[in-house]
Amino acid sequence: MSTIQWPELIIFVLLFAVVTVLGFVASRWKAGDTLDHLDEWGLGGRKFGSWITWFLIGGDLYTAYTFVAVPALLFGAGAVGFYALPYTIVAYPIVFLPLLRLWSVSRSHGYVTPADFVKGRYGSSILATLIAITGIVATMPYIALQLVGLESVLRTLGFNASGFLGHLPLLIAFVILAVYTYQSGLRAPALIAFVKDILIYIVILVAVLYLPSKLGGWASIFSAADAKFDATPSASDGIFLNVNNQLQYATLAFGSALALFLYPHSVTGVLASRGRTVIKRNMSALPAYSLLLGLLALLGFVAIAAGTKPITNEATGRPDGNTIIPQLFAEQFPSWFTGIAFAAIGIGALVPAAIMSIAAANLWTRNIYKEFIKKDASPKQEAKQAKLASLIVKFGAVAFILFIDPQFSIDLQLIGGVIILQTLPAVALSLYTRWFHIWGLVAGWVVGMGWGMILLYNIPNPASGKAHFGGSALALDKIDLFGWQPFIGSTVQIYVGVVALAANLVVAVLVTVVARRMKVNNGTDQTSGPDYHVDEHDKNLRAVGVH
Amino acid sequence: MSTGKPGGRVSGLVFSPWNLLLIIPLWVVITPLYNFEEPRLFGMPFFYWFQFAGIAVGVLCTTAVYLMTKDKPTSRTGQPESDVDELDEGSAR
Numbered sequence: 001m002s003t004i005q006w007p008e009l010i011i012f013v014l015l016f017a018v019v020t021v022l023g024f025v026a027s028r029w030k031a032g033d034t035l036d037h038l039d040e041w042g043l044g045g046r047k048f049g050s051w052i053t054w055f056l057i058g059g060d061l062y063t064a065y066t067f068v069a070v071p072a073l074l075f076g077a078g079a080v081g082f083y084a085l086p087y088t089i090v091a092y093p094i095v096f097l098p099l100l101r102l103w104s105v106s107r108s109h110g111y112v113t114p115a116d117f118v119k120g121r122y123g124s125s126i127l128a129t130l131i132a133i134t135g136i137v138a139t140m141p142y143i144a145l146q147l148v149g150l151e152s153v154l155r156t157l158g159f160n161a162s163g164f165l166g167h168l169p170l171l172i173a174f175v176i177l178a179v180y181t182y183q184s185g186l187r188a189p190a191l192i193a194f195v196k197d198i199l200i201y202i203v204i205l206v207a208v209l210y211l212p213s214k215l216g217g218w219a220s221i222f223s224a225a226d227a228k229f230d231a232t233p234s235a236s237d238g239i240f241l242n243v244n245n246q247l248q249y250a251t252l253a254f255g256s257a258l259a260l261f262l263y264p265h266s267v268t269g270v271l272a273s274r275g276r277t278v279i280k281r282n283m284s285a286l287p288a289y290s291l292l293l294g295l296l297a298l299l300g301f302v303a304i305a306a307g308t309k310p311i312t313n314e315a316t317g318r319p320d321g322n323t324i325i326p327q328l329f330a331e332q333f334p335s336w337f338t339g340i341a342f343a344a345i346g347i348g349a350l351v352p353a354a355i356m357s358i359a360a361a362n363l364w365t366r367n368i369y370k371e372f373i374k375k376d377a378s379p380k381q382e383a384k385q386a387k388l389a390s391l392i393v394k395f396g397a398v399a400f401i402l403f404i405d406p407q408f409s410i411d412l413q414l415i416g417g418v419i420i421l422q423t424l425p426a427v428a429l430s431l432y433t434r435w436f437h438i439w440g441l442v443a444g445w446v447v448g449m450g451w452g453m454i455l456l457y458n459i460p461n462p463a464s465g466k467a468h469f470g471g472s473a474l475a476l477d478k479i480d481l482f483g484w485q486p487f488i489g490s491t492v493q494i495y496v497g498v499v500a501l502a503a504n505l506v507v508a509v510l511v512t513v514v515a516r517r518m519k520v521n522n523g524t525d526q527t528s529g530p531d532y533h534v535d536e537h538d539k540n541l542r543a544v545g546v547h
Numbered sequence: 548m549s550t551g552k553p554g555g556r557v558s559g560l561v562f563s564p565w566n567l568l569l570i571i572p573l574w575v576v577i578t579p580l581y582n583f584e585e586p587r588l589f590g591m592p593f594f595y596w597f598q599f600a601g602i603a604v605g606v607l608c609t610t611a612v613y614l615m616t617k618d619k620p621t622s623r624t625g626q627p628e629s630d631v632d633e634l635d636e637g638s639a640r
Contacts, residue, residue: 079594082594082595082598085598085599085601085602086575086576086598086601089572089575089598089601089602089604089605090572090573090575090576090605092572092605092609093569093570093571093572093573093605093608093609094569094573096566096569096609096612097566097569217589217590218589218590218591219587219590219591220590221590222590222591222592239592239594240582240583240584240592240594241578241582241594246578246579246582249576249578250576250577250578253575253576254573254576277617280609280612280613280616280617281613283609283613284606284609284610284613287602287605287606287609290602290605291599291602294595294598294599294602298595
């Protein structure tokens with residue numbers, strides 16, 4: 001084990017302890033009559049106001065992984081990594097209207113998950129189960145990534161052993177997280193998110209004001225980055241986009257924005273809010289985080305100018321790019337401030353990990369356990385089941401980290417985005433129309449998922465020497481429709497997710513047309529027009545925490 | 548046609564022209580607009596600060612839609628014609 005950085009570690013542990021206490025206290029914060037109901041445990045009583053929702057959704061979407069990996073991407077590849085900024089700019093305007101409808105219909109029917117909505121909309125177990133499984137599968141590697149972020153901080157703190165010992169601090173942090181999430185449900189991450197975000201805002205603002213002035217201003221930072229990328233043999237990096245990756249940049253930003261609120265954990269944050277006004281306000285206020293994200297991303301270039309080198313991961317023997325930002329802080333800041341910065345990233349991993357595990361647990365409970373295992377489960381049994389599932393999900397994520405190279409789990413996340421995009425027709429489009437047929441949606445899902453996976457499988461990563469699952473940028477040249485290659489010879493790249501989604505939509509439409517001609521039964525719709533417009537002060541509004 | 552909506556009942560889509568403002572922020576994905584070095588701002592190439600400016604455009608558009616649509620009714624319940632019910636259930640509101 002390398003040397004432990006004591007001052008940093010002490011501050012880290014102190015702040016971690018504060019958050020732990022908050023996590024347990026949270027169970028009594030704004031508590032309803034009982035915690036034994038998914039509305040309470042899994043959605044915090046569906047009564048969060050604008051501020052809490054802002055911190056909760058913000059804490060949910062802007063994760064430790066974002067804070068660590070986005071700058072690492074700019075450090076390694078340049079301008080392409082900046083896609084995270086346009087991604088979060090376009091996300092909110094795109095989802096503004098659909099989310100309002102999703103909130104209303106969920107509020108009026110008591111839906112807790114996106115799969116609940118699909119079940120109510122089509123009355124189809126098959127479709128709902130597909131959506132639920134897709135959500136769980138896409139969320140698991142996302143939780144694992146939070147651990148990667150947390151681990152990169154722990155590694156910089158000096159916990160850089162190989163084998164089990166190297167993972168022990170992470171395991172301890174996660175047991176604590178698991179216990180208070182079990183106890184307090186969504187209220188725990190909601191309360192902790194306040195601390196997390198205040199810490200992160202302080203750290204980032206100090207970093208982007210102090211570091212450039214120390215390193216000679218933005219002009220010299222950009223020229224240092226430019227010089228570094230000019231010196232590399234790779235043609236795909238640089239501080240600007242080139243002819244080949246502009247389309248990739250745009251489609252990745254747009255596709256990721258479409259995927260953002262299909263993730264079950266972001267839906268959880270939205271459904272926990274009190275009313276439509278809260279959501280509207282947040283769609284306007286959440287971009288404050290985008291500003292932060294953009295500034296943070298630029299720290300990747302700052303690290304280049306500062307000559308930061310990534311730490312070698314003792315477990316794999318390769319440099320760990322994710323340690324760039326922790327390492328930059330450790331080199332440039334006094335140790336007490338480094339401790340605060342590390343705590344911010346560490347706590348920044350816990351908040352989303354907790355929300356994600358709750359969302360996955362809700363999906364399991366509502367759409368698999370109650371659907372297939374125990375159809376007459378009482379609300380109390382549901383809550384119990386969800387609590388247990390949240391533990392299993394978290395330890396599943398830890399297993400990812402213990403047994404799989406972190407580099408691989410990052411590729412899994414990328415696959416996760418492509419996977420979750422395939423639920424767009426069934427979840428997002430169904431908010432507006434019931435024109436699609438159940439079998440059209442199922443067939444679209446199968447094709448989108450299958451083709452997406454095949455395309456991802458065939459993308460190599462020359463940098464890490466891997467032949468498969470090496471990234472999400474697909475050269476148009478590789479698109480092959482049963483032998484027809486429309487863009488042969490083109491080196492322009494595109495995001496796999498949008499290609500798979502396009503295939504998904506085409507198949508969904510074709511099968512729908514056929515199924516409608518053949519008058520195949522298209523299930524029963526429990527929802528009706530006005531359900532999509534209910535709001536918090538409506539009369540006859542369904543009570544929270546009942547069945 | 549089995550639309551699942553007996554009697555062809557309207558889907559209740561409430562649309563305000565203000566919502567069209569939400570399309571404007573999407574221009575930030577058109578990379579040829581801003582993939583340049585000049586003009587710089589505080590030493591930052593155009594590519595970077597243009598996208599930061601894009602955040603402000605996004606916020607202005609979503610805020611405008613929020614402010615302009617917040618007083619519009621979202622459903623038929625709670626509108627003037629239900630005044631009589633409101634008198635009956637005055638405490639419910």
